[in-house]
Amino acid sequence: MDILKLVKEKEEKVIKIRRDLHQIPELELELPKTMEYISKVLDEIGVNYKKLLNGNAIVVQIDGEQKGKCIAIRADSDALPVVEKTGLSFASTNGNMHACGHDGHTAMALGACMILNENRDKLKGTVKIFFQPGEETPGGALPMIEEGCMENPKVDAVIGLHEGCLIPIEYGKIGVKSGAIMASADIFEIYVKGKSSHAATPHLSADPIVVSSEIVLGLQKIISREINPISNAVLTIGIIRGGTAHNVIPESVYIKGTVRTLDEKVREFIAKRIEEIADGIAKAYNCKAETIYHFMYPVVMNDKKFTEFFIENTKEILGEDSVEIIKNPSMGGEDVAYFLQRAKGTYFMLSNPKLHEGDKIYPHHHSKFDVEESLFYKGMCAVLGTVFKYLS
Numbered sequence: 001m002d003i004l005k006l007v008k009e010k011e012e013k014v015i016k017i018r019r020d021l022h023q024i025p026e027l028e029l030e031l032p033k034t035m036e037y038i039s040k041v042l043d044e045i046g047v048n049y050k051k052l053l054n055g056n057a058i059v060v061q062i063d064g065e066q067k068g069k070c071i072a073i074r075a076d077s078d079a080l081p082v083v084e085k086t087g088l089s090f091a092s093t094n095g096n097m098h099a100c101g102h103d104g105h106t107a108m109a110l111g112a113c114m115i116l117n118e119n120r121d122k123l124k125g126t127v128k129i130f131f132q133p134g135e136e137t138p139g140g141a142l143p144m145i146e147e148g149c150m151e152n153p154k155v156d157a158v159i160g161l162h163e164g165c166l167i168p169i170e171y172g173k174i175g176v177k178s179g180a181i182m183a184s185a186d187i188f189e190i191y192v193k194g195k196s197s198h199a200a201t202p203h204l205s206a207d208p209i210v211v212s213s214e215i216v217l218g219l220q221k222i223i224s225r226e227i228n229p230i231s232n233a234v235l236t237i238g239i240i241r242g243g244t245a246h247n248v249i250p251e252s253v254y255i256k257g258t259v260r261t262l263d264e265k266v267r268e269f270i271a272k273r274i275e276e277i278a279d280g281i282a283k284a285y286n287c288k289a290e291t292i293y294h295f296m297y298p299v300v301m302n303d304k305k306f307t308e309f310f311i312e313n314t315k316e317i318l319g320e321d322s323v324e325i326i327k328n329p330s331m332g333g334e335d336v337a338y339f340l341q342r343a344k345g346t347y348f349m350l351s352n353p354k355l356h357e358g359d360k361i362y363p364h365h366h367s368k369f370d371v372e373e374s375l376f377y378k379g380m381c382a383v384l385g386t387v388f389k390y391l392s
Contacts, residue, residue: 070128077105080098085368086368159387
């Protein structure tokens with residue numbers, strides 16, 4: 001079976017789909033136009049599918065001619081609230097933008113649907129394709145799982161990809177590693193409550209700004225003094241809000257930040273210490289601190305054996321030098337982690353950011369971010385090669 005040839009035959013269609021989707025970017029868990037477009041393509045292909053999340057997610061099911069295992073392909077389909085400035089002929093104009101490559105993920109998955117449907121006779125088992133909303137925020141994978149996408153039939157393995165330049169790898173290559181490839185991504189909020197007074201009478205206050213400053217510094221010591229330096233962990237505070245006048249000590253301050261880790265025990269330890277430090281410092285200065293820790297996306301963990309299987313199949317189709325083993329995982333988060341908690345699998349990178357003059361690359365979430373469509377075939381070959389071999 002010549003997978004590369006099959007993929008190349010669909011290349012033009014896949015690129016057109018990507019460009020169509022690029023013009024209708026939608027946000028979070030509300031993707032009506034996107035799902036309408038995907039449904040239209042699926043109807044033309046002639047595959048069975050069902051909608052989840054009030055029509056904002058789709059699960060395709062392609063059954064082979066023989067029974068067997070079940071593997072899922074995951075494609076996220078949401079965009080970002082970014083005003084596009086690429087100057088592309090197919091640029092979006094609605095104030096949103098596919099600035100993270102999810103239009104390409106969706107297009108490649110639809111191309112895979114075409115090829116899989118035309119080659120059912122070579123499948124011993126079932127393929128599901130997940131078109132998922134809300135990866136950027138608030139998370140669409142878990143709601144899809146809760147509505148049963150991993151059952152009937154039960155999914156045995158999951159494969160997915162991210163295009164662009166999330167992790168530094170050689171241009172045009174497939175990047176992957178066993179174990180943790182992306183970090184957990186959590187959010188914490190701290191509400192510091194003190195006592196307001198005029199700036200000229202600080203002795204009558206319990207100053208939440210001073211307390212918040214101490215808390216910010218105290219939290220940094222979790223990473224530098226309480227976590228093993230060999231462990232990867234990040235704690236960043238992105239929001240501090242308090243006060244409305246230069247000469248008034250406010251009653252309260254709001255702090256919000258994120259925690260990224262590659263280890264579940266480290267993750268739980270940091271969550272515990274944030275609350276303890278905030279509470280302790282606040283009490284020392286006659287204030288109160290309420291900490292709310294939101295456990296969001298887990299660590300993205302690639303199964304060792306399945307990833308070795310993926311690498312072998314990808315090299316067979318694209319060549320020995322087509323795959324680069326990633327040394328350092330990304331501290332970014334991805335909710336594909338929820339699928340990989342429930343079934344073995346592999347999440348990999350396709351290095352295809354658009355190269356501009358002087359090999360300049362615009363990063364993900366930038367208003368000029370773009371991808372190299374001529375490399376889509378590599379992502380599709382890597383996915384389909386693994387799927388067909390897994391169900392052979």
